[in-house]
Amino acid sequence: xxxxxxxxxxxxxxxxxxxxxxxxxTVVDDFNRDFQRLVSEYxxxxxxxxxxxxxxxxxxxxxxxxxxxxxxxxxxELHLHGALRNGVTWxxxxxxxxxxxxxxxVPAGVSSMKVARKVLNxxxxxxxxxxx
Numbered sequence: 001x002x003x004x005x006x007x008x009x010x011x012x013x014x015x016x017x018x019x020x021x022x023x024x025x026t027v028v029d030d031f032n033r034d035f036q037r038l039v040s041e042y043x044x045x046x047x048x049x050x051x052x053x054x055x056x057x058x059x060x061x062x063x064x065x066x067x068x069x070x071x072x073x074x075x076x077e078l079h080l081h082g083a084l085r086n087g088v089t090w091x092x093x094x095x096x097x098x099x100x101x102x103x104x105x106v107p108a109g110v111s112s113m114k115v116a117r118k119v120l121n122x123x124x125x126x127x128x129x130x131x132x
Contacts, residue, residue: 005041005045005046005049006037006040006041006045007045008044008045008049009039009040009041009042009043009044009045009046009048009049010022010026010040010044010045012044012045012048012049012056013039013040013044013048015085016044016048016056016060016082016085016086017078017079017081017082018081018082018085021078026040047059056086056087057083057086057087057088059086060079060082060083060086060088061083061088061092061096063079063082063083064076064079064080064083064088064093064096064097064100064112065096065099065100067079068096068097068100068104068108068109068111068112069100069103069104069108071108071111073111073112073115076112076115076116077115077118077119080093080115080116080119080120081119081123084119084123084125090120090125090126093116093120094113094116097109097112097113097116100112101113
């Protein structure tokens, strides 16, 4: 891929995940340099850069379902923040995670709702209280 794709990927990655996260994630050394380039170019520059085919909001909701189904809680938390930046409402997040519970299993739904409640409470987007 090109340097243009890499630059576009870093830009989108920053817009969705925030500068603080990207600054921490993209500290590179000989071990992770190629991996970080892969993530920024392929994932963010190529795939997320295809906004004429699918808007960021929809990509965020897809990621929430996929990450919750896979039980990738740390990445789910990160992408919940990104989803909020991309205009996904707490009601839409709830619906994504309810669908995960039906199609991927209630335990995945329970855990993902706990992660989402934490992020939404921290962001001040939904009333506090409760565990899940």
